Amino acid sequence: MVDRRTVRRLGGLLGFVLAAGLAYALYWRKNPSPCPYSQRVWIDLPRPVLTRSRLRKLLAPQPGERVLEVGPGTGYYTPSVAQQLEPDGTVHALDVQRPMLEQTRARASAEGSKNVVPVQADAQALPYPDDAFDAAYLTVVLGEVPDQDQALSELHRVLKPGGRLVVGELLPDPHFVTLETLHQRAERQGLEFDDYVGTRFGYIGRLHVPDGR
Structure with missing residues:
Protein backbone atom coordinates (compact mmCIF):
# COMPACT_ATOMS: atom_id res chain seq x y z
CA MET A 1 0.00 0.00 0.00
CA VAL A 2 1.36 3.44 -0.94
CA ASP A 3 1.86 5.73 2.06
CA ARG A 4 0.87 9.39 2.17
CA ARG A 5 4.47 10.62 1.90
CA THR A 6 4.93 8.78 -1.40
CA VAL A 7 1.61 10.13 -2.70
CA ARG A 8 2.71 13.69 -1.82
CA ARG A 9 6.05 13.18 -3.56
CA LEU A 10 4.38 11.82 -6.68
CA GLY A 11 1.91 14.69 -6.64
CA GLY A 12 4.75 17.19 -6.31
CA LEU A 13 6.66 15.58 -9.18
CA LEU A 14 3.60 15.61 -11.41
CA GLY A 15 2.98 19.25 -10.56
CA PHE A 16 6.58 20.13 -11.40
CA VAL A 17 6.38 18.33 -14.76
CA LEU A 18 3.12 20.09 -15.67
CA ALA A 19 4.47 23.48 -14.62
CA ALA A 20 7.67 22.94 -16.60
CA GLY A 21 5.67 21.88 -19.64
CA LEU A 22 3.45 24.94 -19.40
CA ALA A 23 6.44 27.23 -18.98
CA TYR A 24 8.11 25.74 -22.04
CA ALA A 25 4.93 26.10 -24.11
CA LEU A 26 4.57 29.75 -23.07
CA TYR A 27 8.22 30.44 -23.87
CA TRP A 28 7.90 28.78 -27.27
CA ARG A 29 4.76 30.79 -28.03
CA LYS A 30 6.48 34.07 -27.19
CA ASN A 31 9.62 33.05 -29.09
CA PRO A 32 8.32 31.47 -32.31
CA SER A 33 10.61 29.24 -34.33
CA PRO A 34 10.22 26.34 -36.77
CA CYS A 35 9.70 22.83 -35.45
CA PRO A 36 13.23 21.36 -35.15
CA TYR A 37 14.11 18.59 -37.58
CA SER A 38 14.83 16.34 -34.59
CA GLN A 39 11.11 16.55 -33.66
CA ARG A 40 9.79 15.88 -37.17
CA VAL A 41 7.86 12.82 -35.98
CA TRP A 42 5.22 15.15 -34.52
CA ILE A 43 4.54 16.95 -37.79
CA ASP A 44 4.15 13.69 -39.68
CA LEU A 45 1.23 12.43 -37.59
CA PRO A 46 -2.33 12.37 -39.04
CA ARG A 47 -3.94 15.80 -38.80
CA PRO A 48 -7.62 15.96 -37.82
CA VAL A 49 -9.42 18.79 -39.66
CA LEU A 50 -6.28 19.64 -41.68
CA THR A 51 -6.70 16.73 -44.06
CA ARG A 52 -5.12 16.56 -47.50
CA SER A 53 -8.52 16.43 -49.18
CA ARG A 54 -9.77 19.55 -47.37
CA LEU A 55 -6.60 21.41 -48.23
CA ARG A 56 -6.94 20.51 -51.90
CA LYS A 57 -10.61 21.50 -51.92
CA LEU A 58 -9.93 25.02 -50.62
CA LEU A 59 -6.68 25.50 -52.54
CA ALA A 60 -8.24 24.18 -55.78
CA PRO A 61 -4.92 23.50 -57.54
CA GLN A 62 -5.25 23.32 -61.34
CA PRO A 63 -3.01 21.63 -63.93
CA GLY A 64 -0.27 23.97 -65.10
CA GLU A 65 -0.38 26.31 -62.09
CA ARG A 66 2.61 27.44 -60.09
CA VAL A 67 2.00 26.96 -56.35
CA LEU A 68 4.09 27.93 -53.32
CA GLU A 69 4.15 25.83 -50.16
CA VAL A 70 5.69 27.55 -47.15
CA GLY A 71 7.05 25.22 -44.48
CA PRO A 72 6.43 21.79 -46.02
CA GLY A 73 8.14 20.03 -43.13
CA THR A 74 8.55 16.43 -44.24
CA GLY A 75 6.22 16.88 -47.20
CA TYR A 76 2.94 15.79 -45.62
CA TYR A 77 0.88 17.68 -48.22
CA THR A 78 3.39 18.27 -51.01
CA PRO A 79 2.92 15.24 -53.29
CA SER A 80 -0.86 15.42 -52.94
CA VAL A 81 -0.89 18.99 -54.27
CA ALA A 82 1.85 18.39 -56.85
CA GLN A 83 -0.15 15.60 -58.48
CA GLN A 84 -3.04 17.99 -59.08
CA LEU A 85 -0.73 20.34 -61.04
CA GLU A 86 0.60 17.78 -63.51
CA PRO A 87 1.80 17.68 -66.19
CA ASP A 88 3.14 21.25 -66.44
CA GLY A 89 2.56 22.85 -63.04
CA THR A 90 5.00 22.99 -60.12
CA VAL A 91 5.06 23.21 -56.33
CA HIS A 92 7.85 25.32 -54.87
CA ALA A 93 8.39 23.86 -51.38
CA LEU A 94 10.10 26.55 -49.29
CA ASP A 95 11.61 25.94 -45.86
CA VAL A 96 14.39 27.44 -43.74
CA GLN A 97 15.67 23.96 -42.77
CA ARG A 98 17.57 22.01 -45.42
CA PRO A 99 16.98 18.60 -43.75
CA MET A 100 13.22 19.21 -44.00
CA LEU A 101 13.60 19.98 -47.69
CA GLU A 102 15.58 16.79 -48.21
CA GLN A 103 12.78 14.82 -46.55
CA THR A 104 10.20 16.57 -48.73
CA ARG A 105 12.21 15.82 -51.87
CA ALA A 106 12.55 12.14 -50.93
CA ARG A 107 8.86 11.81 -50.13
CA ALA A 108 7.78 13.46 -53.36
CA SER A 109 10.10 11.23 -55.35
CA ALA A 110 8.83 8.11 -53.59
CA GLU A 111 5.25 9.07 -54.46
CA GLY A 112 6.12 9.76 -58.08
CA SER A 113 5.96 13.56 -58.02
CA LYS A 114 8.66 15.07 -60.21
CA ASN A 115 7.31 18.61 -60.22
CA VAL A 116 8.41 19.65 -56.71
CA VAL A 117 11.09 22.36 -56.43
CA PRO A 118 12.69 22.52 -52.94
CA VAL A 119 13.87 26.01 -51.97
CA GLN A 120 15.73 26.98 -48.78
CA ALA A 121 14.62 30.46 -47.78
CA ASP A 122 12.79 32.52 -45.16
CA ALA A 123 9.04 33.20 -45.38
CA GLN A 124 9.75 36.79 -44.32
CA ALA A 125 11.86 37.40 -47.45
CA LEU A 126 10.57 35.25 -50.30
CA PRO A 127 13.12 34.93 -53.13
CA TYR A 128 10.61 35.53 -55.93
CA PRO A 129 9.45 38.45 -58.05
CA ASP A 130 6.00 39.98 -57.74
CA ASP A 131 3.03 38.02 -59.12
CA ALA A 132 5.01 34.77 -59.33
CA PHE A 133 2.38 32.27 -58.12
CA ASP A 134 -1.21 31.32 -58.78
CA ALA A 135 -1.69 30.04 -55.22
CA ALA A 136 0.14 29.44 -51.94
CA TYR A 137 -0.48 27.51 -48.74
CA LEU A 138 0.99 26.94 -45.29
CA THR A 139 -0.30 24.60 -42.59
CA VAL A 140 0.64 24.84 -38.90
CA VAL A 141 3.41 27.22 -39.98
CA LEU A 142 2.28 30.85 -39.73
CA GLY A 143 2.60 30.96 -35.94
CA GLU A 144 6.23 29.80 -36.20
CA VAL A 145 7.20 32.89 -38.18
CA PRO A 146 8.56 35.68 -35.92
CA ASP A 147 6.96 38.44 -38.04
CA GLN A 148 3.64 37.11 -39.30
CA ASP A 149 2.62 40.43 -40.83
CA GLN A 150 5.78 40.46 -42.92
CA ALA A 151 5.20 36.88 -44.05
CA LEU A 152 1.64 37.68 -45.11
CA SER A 153 2.86 40.81 -46.87
CA GLU A 154 5.40 38.74 -48.80
CA LEU A 155 2.77 36.17 -49.75
CA HIS A 156 0.52 38.96 -50.99
CA ARG A 157 3.41 40.29 -53.07
CA VAL A 158 4.33 37.03 -54.81
CA LEU A 159 0.73 36.01 -55.53
CA LYS A 160 -0.91 37.12 -58.76
CA PRO A 161 -4.04 39.29 -58.60
CA GLY A 162 -6.82 36.86 -57.73
CA GLY A 163 -4.25 34.42 -56.33
CA ARG A 164 -5.39 32.08 -53.55
CA LEU A 165 -3.81 31.72 -50.11
CA VAL A 166 -4.75 28.82 -47.84
CA VAL A 167 -3.75 28.77 -44.15
CA GLY A 168 -4.26 25.84 -41.78
CA GLU A 169 -3.96 25.95 -37.98
CA LEU A 170 -4.60 23.29 -35.34
CA LEU A 171 -4.47 23.06 -31.54
CA PRO A 172 -2.60 22.04 -29.39
CA ASP A 173 0.15 23.69 -31.44
CA PRO A 174 1.68 26.28 -29.05
CA HIS A 175 2.00 28.67 -32.02
CA PHE A 176 -1.68 28.36 -32.90
CA TYR A 203 -9.39 25.18 -39.35
CA ILE A 204 -8.29 25.69 -42.94
CA GLY A 205 -9.02 29.18 -44.23
CA ARG A 206 -8.84 30.57 -47.76
CA LEU A 207 -7.98 34.15 -48.68
CA HIS A 208 -7.18 35.84 -51.97
CA VAL A 209 -5.36 38.82 -53.45
CA PRO A 210 -7.89 41.32 -54.84
CA ASP A 211 -7.80 41.70 -58.61
CA GLY A 212 -7.10 45.39 -58.30
CA ARG A 213 -4.42 44.90 -55.63
Missing part, protein backbone atom coordinates in the same frame (compact mmCIF):
# COMPACT_ATOMS: atom_id res chain seq x y z
CA VAL A 177 -3.07 31.39 -34.77
CA THR A 178 -6.78 31.91 -34.17
CA LEU A 179 -9.12 32.41 -37.10
CA GLU A 180 -9.88 35.92 -35.87
CA THR A 181 -6.19 36.81 -35.67
CA LEU A 182 -5.56 35.45 -39.15
CA HIS A 183 -8.47 37.46 -40.50
CA GLN A 184 -7.19 40.68 -38.92
CA ARG A 185 -3.55 40.25 -39.96
CA ALA A 186 -4.44 39.21 -43.49
CA GLU A 187 -6.71 42.21 -43.97
CA ARG A 188 -3.92 44.53 -42.81
CA GLN A 189 -1.81 43.19 -45.66
CA GLY A 190 -4.52 43.66 -48.26
CA LEU A 191 -5.72 40.05 -48.42
CA GLU A 192 -9.44 39.31 -48.51
CA PHE A 193 -10.97 36.44 -46.53
CA ASP A 194 -13.14 33.97 -48.48
CA ASP A 195 -14.11 30.91 -46.47
CA TYR A 196 -12.95 28.27 -44.02
CA VAL A 197 -13.69 24.75 -42.84
CA GLY A 198 -13.29 23.50 -39.28
CA THR A 199 -13.82 25.04 -35.85
CA ARG A 200 -12.15 27.59 -33.59
CA PHE A 201 -9.80 24.82 -32.44
CA GLY A 202 -8.64 23.82 -35.91
Whole structure:
Protein backbone atom coordinates (compact mmCIF):
# COMPACT_ATOMS: atom_id res chain seq x y z
CA MET A 1 0.00 0.00 0.00
CA VAL A 2 1.36 3.44 -0.94
CA ASP A 3 1.86 5.73 2.06
CA ARG A 4 0.87 9.39 2.17
CA ARG A 5 4.47 10.62 1.90
CA THR A 6 4.93 8.78 -1.40
CA VAL A 7 1.61 10.13 -2.70
CA ARG A 8 2.71 13.69 -1.82
CA ARG A 9 6.05 13.18 -3.56
CA LEU A 10 4.38 11.82 -6.68
CA GLY A 11 1.91 14.69 -6.64
CA GLY A 12 4.75 17.19 -6.31
CA LEU A 13 6.66 15.58 -9.18
CA LEU A 14 3.60 15.61 -11.41
CA GLY A 15 2.98 19.25 -10.56
CA PHE A 16 6.58 20.13 -11.40
CA VAL A 17 6.38 18.33 -14.76
CA LEU A 18 3.12 20.09 -15.67
CA ALA A 19 4.47 23.48 -14.62
CA ALA A 20 7.67 22.94 -16.60
CA GLY A 21 5.67 21.88 -19.64
CA LEU A 22 3.45 24.94 -19.40
CA ALA A 23 6.44 27.23 -18.98
CA TYR A 24 8.11 25.74 -22.04
CA ALA A 25 4.93 26.10 -24.11
CA LEU A 26 4.57 29.75 -23.07
CA TYR A 27 8.22 30.44 -23.87
CA TRP A 28 7.90 28.78 -27.27
CA ARG A 29 4.76 30.79 -28.03
CA LYS A 30 6.48 34.07 -27.19
CA ASN A 31 9.62 33.05 -29.09
CA PRO A 32 8.32 31.47 -32.31
CA SER A 33 10.61 29.24 -34.33
CA PRO A 34 10.22 26.34 -36.77
CA CYS A 35 9.70 22.83 -35.45
CA PRO A 36 13.23 21.36 -35.15
CA TYR A 37 14.11 18.59 -37.58
CA SER A 38 14.83 16.34 -34.59
CA GLN A 39 11.11 16.55 -33.66
CA ARG A 40 9.79 15.88 -37.17
CA VAL A 41 7.86 12.82 -35.98
CA TRP A 42 5.22 15.15 -34.52
CA ILE A 43 4.54 16.95 -37.79
CA ASP A 44 4.15 13.69 -39.68
CA LEU A 45 1.23 12.43 -37.59
CA PRO A 46 -2.33 12.37 -39.04
CA ARG A 47 -3.94 15.80 -38.80
CA PRO A 48 -7.62 15.96 -37.82
CA VAL A 49 -9.42 18.79 -39.66
CA LEU A 50 -6.28 19.64 -41.68
CA THR A 51 -6.70 16.73 -44.06
CA ARG A 52 -5.12 16.56 -47.50
CA SER A 53 -8.52 16.43 -49.18
CA ARG A 54 -9.77 19.55 -47.37
CA LEU A 55 -6.60 21.41 -48.23
CA ARG A 56 -6.94 20.51 -51.90
CA LYS A 57 -10.61 21.50 -51.92
CA LEU A 58 -9.93 25.02 -50.62
CA LEU A 59 -6.68 25.50 -52.54
CA ALA A 60 -8.24 24.18 -55.78
CA PRO A 61 -4.92 23.50 -57.54
CA GLN A 62 -5.25 23.32 -61.34
CA PRO A 63 -3.01 21.63 -63.93
CA GLY A 64 -0.27 23.97 -65.10
CA GLU A 65 -0.38 26.31 -62.09
CA ARG A 66 2.61 27.44 -60.09
CA VAL A 67 2.00 26.96 -56.35
CA LEU A 68 4.09 27.93 -53.32
CA GLU A 69 4.15 25.83 -50.16
CA VAL A 70 5.69 27.55 -47.15
CA GLY A 71 7.05 25.22 -44.48
CA PRO A 72 6.43 21.79 -46.02
CA GLY A 73 8.14 20.03 -43.13
CA THR A 74 8.55 16.43 -44.24
CA GLY A 75 6.22 16.88 -47.20
CA TYR A 76 2.94 15.79 -45.62
CA TYR A 77 0.88 17.68 -48.22
CA THR A 78 3.39 18.27 -51.01
CA PRO A 79 2.92 15.24 -53.29
CA SER A 80 -0.86 15.42 -52.94
CA VAL A 81 -0.89 18.99 -54.27
CA ALA A 82 1.85 18.39 -56.85
CA GLN A 83 -0.15 15.60 -58.48
CA GLN A 84 -3.04 17.99 -59.08
CA LEU A 85 -0.73 20.34 -61.04
CA GLU A 86 0.60 17.78 -63.51
CA PRO A 87 1.80 17.68 -66.19
CA ASP A 88 3.14 21.25 -66.44
CA GLY A 89 2.56 22.85 -63.04
CA THR A 90 5.00 22.99 -60.12
CA VAL A 91 5.06 23.21 -56.33
CA HIS A 92 7.85 25.32 -54.87
CA ALA A 93 8.39 23.86 -51.38
CA LEU A 94 10.10 26.55 -49.29
CA ASP A 95 11.61 25.94 -45.86
CA VAL A 96 14.39 27.44 -43.74
CA GLN A 97 15.67 23.96 -42.77
CA ARG A 98 17.57 22.01 -45.42
CA PRO A 99 16.98 18.60 -43.75
CA MET A 100 13.22 19.21 -44.00
CA LEU A 101 13.60 19.98 -47.69
CA GLU A 102 15.58 16.79 -48.21
CA GLN A 103 12.78 14.82 -46.55
CA THR A 104 10.20 16.57 -48.73
CA ARG A 105 12.21 15.82 -51.87
CA ALA A 106 12.55 12.14 -50.93
CA ARG A 107 8.86 11.81 -50.13
CA ALA A 108 7.78 13.46 -53.36
CA SER A 109 10.10 11.23 -55.35
CA ALA A 110 8.83 8.11 -53.59
CA GLU A 111 5.25 9.07 -54.46
CA GLY A 112 6.12 9.76 -58.08
CA SER A 113 5.96 13.56 -58.02
CA LYS A 114 8.66 15.07 -60.21
CA ASN A 115 7.31 18.61 -60.22
CA VAL A 116 8.41 19.65 -56.71
CA VAL A 117 11.09 22.36 -56.43
CA PRO A 118 12.69 22.52 -52.94
CA VAL A 119 13.87 26.01 -51.97
CA GLN A 120 15.73 26.98 -48.78
CA ALA A 121 14.62 30.46 -47.78
CA ASP A 122 12.79 32.52 -45.16
CA ALA A 123 9.04 33.20 -45.38
CA GLN A 124 9.75 36.79 -44.32
CA ALA A 125 11.86 37.40 -47.45
CA LEU A 126 10.57 35.25 -50.30
CA PRO A 127 13.12 34.93 -53.13
CA TYR A 128 10.61 35.53 -55.93
CA PRO A 129 9.45 38.45 -58.05
CA ASP A 130 6.00 39.98 -57.74
CA ASP A 131 3.03 38.02 -59.12
CA ALA A 132 5.01 34.77 -59.33
CA PHE A 133 2.38 32.27 -58.12
CA ASP A 134 -1.21 31.32 -58.78
CA ALA A 135 -1.69 30.04 -55.22
CA ALA A 136 0.14 29.44 -51.94
CA TYR A 137 -0.48 27.51 -48.74
CA LEU A 138 0.99 26.94 -45.29
CA THR A 139 -0.30 24.60 -42.59
CA VAL A 140 0.64 24.84 -38.90
CA VAL A 141 3.41 27.22 -39.98
CA LEU A 142 2.28 30.85 -39.73
CA GLY A 143 2.60 30.96 -35.94
CA GLU A 144 6.23 29.80 -36.20
CA VAL A 145 7.20 32.89 -38.18
CA PRO A 146 8.56 35.68 -35.92
CA ASP A 147 6.96 38.44 -38.04
CA GLN A 148 3.64 37.11 -39.30
CA ASP A 149 2.62 40.43 -40.83
CA GLN A 150 5.78 40.46 -42.92
CA ALA A 151 5.20 36.88 -44.05
CA LEU A 152 1.64 37.68 -45.11
CA SER A 153 2.86 40.81 -46.87
CA GLU A 154 5.40 38.74 -48.80
CA LEU A 155 2.77 36.17 -49.75
CA HIS A 156 0.52 38.96 -50.99
CA ARG A 157 3.41 40.29 -53.07
CA VAL A 158 4.33 37.03 -54.81
CA LEU A 159 0.73 36.01 -55.53
CA LYS A 160 -0.91 37.12 -58.76
CA PRO A 161 -4.04 39.29 -58.60
CA GLY A 162 -6.82 36.86 -57.73
CA GLY A 163 -4.25 34.42 -56.33
CA ARG A 164 -5.39 32.08 -53.55
CA LEU A 165 -3.81 31.72 -50.11
CA VAL A 166 -4.75 28.82 -47.84
CA VAL A 167 -3.75 28.77 -44.15
CA GLY A 168 -4.26 25.84 -41.78
CA GLU A 169 -3.96 25.95 -37.98
CA LEU A 170 -4.60 23.29 -35.34
CA LEU A 171 -4.47 23.06 -31.54
CA PRO A 172 -2.60 22.04 -29.39
CA ASP A 173 0.15 23.69 -31.44
CA PRO A 174 1.68 26.28 -29.05
CA HIS A 175 2.00 28.67 -32.02
CA PHE A 176 -1.68 28.36 -32.90
CA VAL A 177 -3.07 31.39 -34.77
CA THR A 178 -6.78 31.91 -34.17
CA LEU A 179 -9.12 32.41 -37.10
CA GLU A 180 -9.88 35.92 -35.87
CA THR A 181 -6.19 36.81 -35.67
CA LEU A 182 -5.56 35.45 -39.15
CA HIS A 183 -8.47 37.46 -40.50
CA GLN A 184 -7.19 40.68 -38.92
CA ARG A 185 -3.55 40.25 -39.96
CA ALA A 186 -4.44 39.21 -43.49
CA GLU A 187 -6.71 42.21 -43.97
CA ARG A 188 -3.92 44.53 -42.81
CA GLN A 189 -1.81 43.19 -45.66
CA GLY A 190 -4.52 43.66 -48.26
CA LEU A 191 -5.72 40.05 -48.42
CA GLU A 192 -9.44 39.31 -48.51
CA PHE A 193 -10.97 36.44 -46.53
CA ASP A 194 -13.14 33.97 -48.48
CA ASP A 195 -14.11 30.91 -46.47
CA TYR A 196 -12.95 28.27 -44.02
CA VAL A 197 -13.69 24.75 -42.84
CA GLY A 198 -13.29 23.50 -39.28
CA THR A 199 -13.82 25.04 -35.85
CA ARG A 200 -12.15 27.59 -33.59
CA PHE A 201 -9.80 24.82 -32.44
CA GLY A 202 -8.64 23.82 -35.91
CA TYR A 203 -9.39 25.18 -39.35
CA ILE A 204 -8.29 25.69 -42.94
CA GLY A 205 -9.02 29.18 -44.23
CA ARG A 206 -8.84 30.57 -47.76
CA LEU A 207 -7.98 34.15 -48.68
CA HIS A 208 -7.18 35.84 -51.97
CA VAL A 209 -5.36 38.82 -53.45
CA PRO A 210 -7.89 41.32 -54.84
CA ASP A 211 -7.80 41.70 -58.61
CA GLY A 212 -7.10 45.39 -58.30
CA ARG A 213 -4.42 44.90 -55.63
